[in-house]
Amino acid sequence: MSRLLNTLLRLFLIAILVAGLIAIWEQIRGSDMMSRFRRGDVTTQRAVLKEVTALGKLELVSYTFKDIVEHEQVNTFLPNANAVLIVEGQATGCVDLTRIKAEDIQTAGDSIIIQLPKPELCSWKINHDRSRVYDTRFSFLDQSQLVSDAYKEAERQIRQSALSGGILDQTRQNADRILKPLLERISGRKVRLTFQS
Incomplete structure (x- = not known):
């Protein structure tokens, strides 16, 4: 009986020792103490030019938005997961000058009439440097997917x-x-400017 108690006591002490070592390791790893042993970082990159595109879109206005986005992921069995983001985004309106043809420019006496392509929303995006995740709840399985979906929804709302x-x-x-x-x-x-409809 005493042999069993000694064995259990030893196992208990070993478990406490292992848990303590793990806790100490996590503290050391999370602090700057380990940085003393690093010499530096080496990053290798090989960029390959994929495509060259001629641009002719004249950007004429830019809107900047700040928004709070609440995204809910509806689950069947688990509680619904929620993410709350504080988002800053930008949208840009432009006219594509590459679509102007010779027949779009006409003269009438001392005037020129130019028919421009209709304005378009040429870009909309989230500024990730100025956006952040405020809170997530019940994201047990895949928090990164929940946040990614929330950012996609935020980008759609910016548009x-x-x-x-x-x-x-x-x-x-x-x-x-x-x-x-x-x-x-x-x-x-x-000059008189008109727009295609």
Whole structure:
């Protein structure tokens, strides 16, 4: 009987010793103590040019949004997982000048009439440097997927907010405000801008 107690006592002490060593190792690993033993980092990169694209989109307006996004992942058996993000994003309105053809430019007396392509939302994105995860709840299995889905939803909302916020109308106004005086100075004529529908 005493032999069994001695064995159990030894196992218990070994378990406490192992748990203590693990705790100490985690403390050392999390602190800067291990950085004394590192010489530095070496990163190797080999970038390959994949594609060259000619751009002709004239960016005329940029909207910046700050938003709080709550995303819920509905589960069957587990409680629904939630992520709350504080997001900053940007949307840009532009006109694609590469789509202007010779027949889109007409003269009438001392005036030039230019028909521009309709304004478009040329980009919308989340600024990840200025965004952060505020809170997650019940993300037992895959927190990274929950946060990734929340960011995708936030990006979709940035696009929708820009469109409903009148970014295309503002692009039209800015094209008239910026391009018209420039073209009048260059041509020496009155310029009227219209847009394709």
